[in-house]
């Protein structure tokens with residue numbers, strides 16, 4: 001007998017038909033003699049709809065109240081799935097995040113799981129119950145409901161699998177696995193049979209929403225294999241694990257991130273300590289800075305450009321406005337109509353020319369590069385938002401269609 005954690009995303013439980021389908025998958029697993037813990041997200045677009053409702057009433061609502069609202073989405077889906085399983089005649093219980101023992105930091109809307117206290121889960125498993133847990137939520141030390149950031153149910157599932165020492169953690173979604181690019185945007189994207197934690201972590205962080213990046217980080221930490229697969233076909237999906245058997249591909253995928261803004265501080269004095277002062281202000285505001293580009297000094301001044309997540313743009317501009325007069329910078333300009341396109345692959349550690357191949361694809365498509373950043377296993381470029389989908393397709397074809 002094994003303990004299996006299965007996670008179902010919003011589209012997998014979007015309506016009654018889908019909920020019944022998931023009930024079938026869960027009870028088939030249970031019938032085979034396994035213990036089953038299920039984590040579910042809110043149905044379909046529920047979380048987006050709730051955010052819209054909040055904005056209608058108060059766009060500046062406190063994060064605590066936003067969490068109180070957003071957590072409601074998962075309460076609906078867990079109870080509906082439990083009802084569908086009850087109807088099939090199996091013992092089942094639904095639990096909210098706090099009931100399942102999820103303790104988090106108090107960083108509302110972006111909380112991190114600190115620990116999962118599994119006493120209740122163990123009791124329910126002893127009773128042979130199928131357990132349905134609300135993903136995406138937990139409880140802070142102040143006994144307030146928290147949420148884990150968009151897409152966070154994946155992380156709930158991985159945390160539960162780690163805490164209960166599950167034998168298998170399956171992430172069911174609306175595509176058949178992890179692909180070389182978003183299969184909804186790139187026609188000939190290929191399904192990967194396996195991918196390493198490091199590559200998956202980069203892809204998830206760089207915009208491939210198929211897995212929440214913290215879920216991959218956690219899976220790597222606990223050396224827990226994940227299987228990403230479709231709740232509609234249940235065909236063998238993609239295994240995310242430490243070392244992959246497949247011959248190292250040059251790159252494993254192309255990702256797009258449009259949740260990004262570029263900021264340029266123009267005409268700052270070309271003296272030591274300027275970057276330190278500027279970026280320590282960002283750090284104090286809790287702003288994570290991504291690609292950084294500094295021009296060569298000319299006539300005693302230089303420009304510093306960098307990117308931040310769109311939801312940090314206001315905080316960033318506010319900090320810069322306070323800071324600008326002190327360093328005698330000329331002006332600050334920003335642009336939200338940008339996208340970051342990245343290629344990820346362990347193969348680039350040992351192969352030269354990967355970046356130039358990416359740049360060639362962009363040149364062929366006549367797409368201008370604004371900024372570039374690289375690490376051992378990724379290359380990212382910042383381009384105009386209007387060119388984003390075309391860029392992904394051009395780069396994908398260059399690496400995967402040409403022999």
Ligand code: ADP
Pocket residue numbers: 008009010011012041151172173174175177178179180181182183184207208209210211253
């Ligand atoms: P869920 O609701 O199941 O959590 P998500 O919408 O969060 O599902 O993630 C699945 C989606 O991720 C897919 O529908 C697909 O459009 C998108 N996606 C982006 N990049 C990739 C990729 N490289 N491989 C697979 N899916 C991807």
Ligand code: ASP
Pocket residue numbers: 009010041042047048073135136149150151152153154
């Ligand atoms: N329902 C949450 C969201 O839409 C969590 C998740 O889907 O993982 O972000």
Ligand code: MG
Pocket residue numbers: 009151154209210211212
């Ligand atoms: Mg998701």
